[in-house]
Amino acid sequence: MIELKGIVKRYVLGDETVLALAGVDLFVARNEYVALIGPSGSGKSTLMNLIGCLDSPSEGQYILNGRDTSALSEQELAVVRNREIGFVFQSFHLLPRQSALQNVMQPLVYRRMSPSERRDRAAQALRNVGLSDRLDHRPNQLSGGQRQRVAVARALVGEPSILLADEPTGNLDSRTSSEIMGLFDALHALGQTVVLVTHEPDIAAHCQRTIRVFDGLIVEDHPNPARAA
Amino acid sequence: MNVFVEAFSAALASLNAHRLRSFLTTLGILIGTMAVIAVVSVLQGFSDSISNQFSDLGSNTLTLAAKNDPDNFRTGQINRLTFEDVGALRYKISGIERVAPILRAPLGATLYKGRAVAPQIQGATEEAQDVLGVDTSIGRFLTASDEKNSRRVAVIGTDVNDQLRMPRDPVGEYLLIGREWFRVVGLLEKRGEIFGFSQDNRIFIPFSVARSLTGTFERSSMEVSFTVTNLAEVNQVRERTERTIRATRKLPPGKANDFEIKAADSFVRQFNSITATATAVLAGIVGISLLVGGIGIMNIMLVSVTERTREIGILKALGATRRDILIQFLLEAALLSLLGGLIGIVLGLLTGMGIASLIPNFPPAHVPIWVMIAAAGFSAIVGVVFGIAPASKAAALDPIEALRYE
Numbered sequence: 001m002i003e004l005k006g007i008v009k010r011y012v013l014g015d016e017t018v019l020a021l022a023g024v025d026l027f028v029a030r031n032e033y034v035a036l037i038g039p040s041g042s043g044k045s046t047l048m049n050l051i052g053c054l055d056s057p058s059e060g061q062y063i064l065n066g067r068d069t070s071a072l073s074e075q076e077l078a079v080v081r082n083r084e085i086g087f088v089f090q091s092f093h094l095l096p097r098q099s100a101l102q103n104v105m106q107p108l109v110y111r112r113m114s115p116s117e118r119r120d121r122a123a124q125a126l127r128n129v130g131l132s133d134r135l136d137h138r139p140n141q142l143s144g145g146q147r148q149r150v151a152v153a154r155a156l157v158g159e160p161s162i163l164l165a166d167e168p169t170g171n172l173d174s175r176t177s178s179e180i181m182g183l184f185d186a187l188h189a190l191g192q193t194v195v196l197v198t199h200e201p202d203i204a205a206h207c208q209r210t211i212r213v214f215d216g217l218i219v220e221d222h223p224n225p226a227r228a229a
Numbered sequence: 230m231n232v233f234v235e236a237f238s239a240a241l242a243s244l245n246a247h248r249l250r251s252f253l254t255t256l257g258i259l260i261g262t263m264a265v266i267a268v269v270s271v272l273q274g275f276s277d278s279i280s281n282q283f284s285d286l287g288s289n290t291l292t293l294a295a296k297n298d299p300d301n302f303r304t305g306q307i308n309r310l311t312f313e314d315v316g317a318l319r320y321k322i323s324g325i326e327r328v329a330p331i332l333r334a335p336l337g338a339t340l341y342k343g344r345a346v347a348p349q350i351q352g353a354t355e356e357a358q359d360v361l362g363v364d365t366s367i368g369r370f371l372t373a374s375d376e377k378n379s380r381r382v383a384v385i386g387t388d389v390n391d392q393l394r395m396p397r398d399p400v401g402e403y404l405l406i407g408r409e410w411f412r413v414v415g416l417l418e419k420r421g422e423i424f425g426f427s428q429d430n431r432i433f434i435p436f437s438v439a440r441s442l443t444g445t446f447e448r449s450s451m452e453v454s455f456t457v458t459n460l461a462e463v464n465q466v467r468e469r470t471e472r473t474i475r476a477t478r479k480l481p482p483g484k485a486n487d488f489e490i491k492a493a494d495s496f497v498r499q500f501n502s503i504t505a506t507a508t509a510v511l512a513g514i515v516g517i518s519l520l521v522g523g524i525g526i527m528n529i530m531l532v533s534v535t536e537r538t539r540e541i542g543i544l545k546a547l548g549a550t551r552r553d554i555l556i557q558f559l560l561e562a563a564l565l566s567l568l569g570g571l572i573g574i575v576l577g578l579l580t581g582m583g584i585a586s587l588i589p590n591f592p593p594a595h596v597p598i599w600v601m602i603a604a605a606g607f608s609a610i611v612g613v614v615f616g617i618a619p620a621s622k623a624a625a626l627d628p629i630e631a632l633r634y635e
Contacts, residue, residue, distance in 0.1 A: 110548040110549055
């Protein structure tokens with residue numbers, strides 16, 4: 001599924017080279033529920049960007065669903081993102097001028113899908129997250145929790161192999177946070193592979209497995225006792 | 230195709246979201262297009278009306294006239310056509326259908342009941358009606374029998390009629406032209422003005438009468454208009470005429486022609502070339518204004534790309550390729566520019582019509598469809614060309630950086 005082999009990522013900032021990832025090996029199987037944790041600057045965001053195919057490694061191999069993505073062009077990576085990855089961001093990242101339905105339809109535009117099919121699929125995805133009565137609302141007419149649910153619907157509408165969430169509850173209060181985490185739990189139960197990036201232990205506790213990143217290395221990788229059972 | 234339809238509606242939505250800004254951005258294109266359409270419409274209307282006035286003189290009409298350069302006038306050795314030249318045209322050259330000699334007869338003032346005018350008095354035969362394309366609205370034109378019997382009859386233009394305050398139907402009235410009385414037999418149709426010169430301030434009298442009254446009068450001069458039987462042969466007829474007239478006028482070989490053969494539509498052609506030059510100059514000016522408009526679009530689009538960096542990042546995360554982003558921004562620029570162009574065309578048409586209707590006696594404005602299509606197409610192209618820089622900037626954004634952009 002996700003297989004990282006000896007991943008190194010360097011950034012050049014002026015004259016300085018920053019080593020963001022210093023050789024990471026990782027395997028995540030289908031239908032795992034993983035939390036990536038670590039302090040800021042630890043390299044967990046870089047790791048997430050690599051897993052999400054937003055970036056390519058400086059060294060090493062990333063095999064996604066049996067396909068080596070390290071050598072793919074920017075164009076090909078865009079196609080992989082569109083088909084295999086569903087992103088959920090901390091600040092939702094919805095398109096502000098478009099309705100909830102249009103936001104959810106957007107990834108399907110890049111699949112060259114017909115408008116009617118897009119509409120049907122997007123409406124279904126919004127129903128699945130409990131927003132069937134908010135299709136025509138714009139993001140600013142929705143609450144934070146509703147916005148994040150639109151974002152989840154958008155991430156899932158293309159039936160990606162991985163749901164990748166970056167601090168999905170960071171901008172939400174505790175009640176809506178647990179609502180969103182309930183949604184992730186349910187998705188996992190339905191067979192979805194979920195990778196969460198978080199620094200909150202409560203959130204990580206929802207996952208089956210916790211991976212701690214520190215100074216560009218994986219320093220801890222253990223099943224979550226509360227869930228693994 | 231679907232890709233373009235998608236991108237098109239996305240571009241439209243994005244322009245719609247910033248209506249005022251979009252409008253201001255495209256104002257340069259709008260004003261440029263408006264200016265060109267307004268001026269072209271006025272110029273074309275004018276040009277059409279000139280062409281129409283001359284269309285009576287078909288392209289199968291040629292005119293033989295004496296040629297004089299300034300030296301001839303200084304020395305007084307003025308070349309004139311002779312009656313032998315007319316005879317040669319009538320009888321010696323094949324391919325000529327009708328010959329209409331016109332003798333300018335400076336007979337002096339024309340009087341009617343104490344009023345006087347000084348129209349152009351021309352001796353003509355019945356052929357002039359067809360060859361010059363003149364018609365009478367009241368009464369008749371000159372006839373063969375007028376010519377044969379040297380009748381003192383006149384066909385007058387509408388200006389003569391108006392200025393002398395003759396009756397609306399002047400047929401049967403008597404005019405004193407120079408020292409001779411003429412009976413009016415017809416009133417010419419109104420022809421209007423060309424460059425402010427009235428075409429109606431003229432009197433036709435029989436050629437034979439003009440000839441006998443002017444005699445060998447110094448200031449009289451003759452031109453001969455003639456029609457060609459077969460339009461396809463017009464060049465051969467022209468050559469034959471040149472050869473025969475040289476022989477008639479006994480010009481030795483090597484000596485330049487002292488006469489010229491003009492096509493009746495040469496004036497129209499000359500006018501059209503003036504219009505074409507004016508249009509070219511105008512196109513240059515408009516090109517500059519569209520350039521400025523295009524730079525305006527580029528400027529705002531670059532700002533817009535920076536402003537929408539995060540949106541571009543989101544789209545890239547969702548799987549938009551470079552090409553998707555490029556097409557979207559290019560289309561946005563093209564659409565912006567095209568809309569400006571379209572509004573400009575409409576406003577330009579209205580302005581042209583307004584100008585034409587404000588100037589008295591000015592022909593109505595007219596714009597050929599192809600000019601409008603070209604203007605719209607050109608403004609869209611300006612948008613695409615000046616959209617390239619902002620669109621490539623947008624397409625090249627790094628998705629991670631773009632997502633992080635605040």
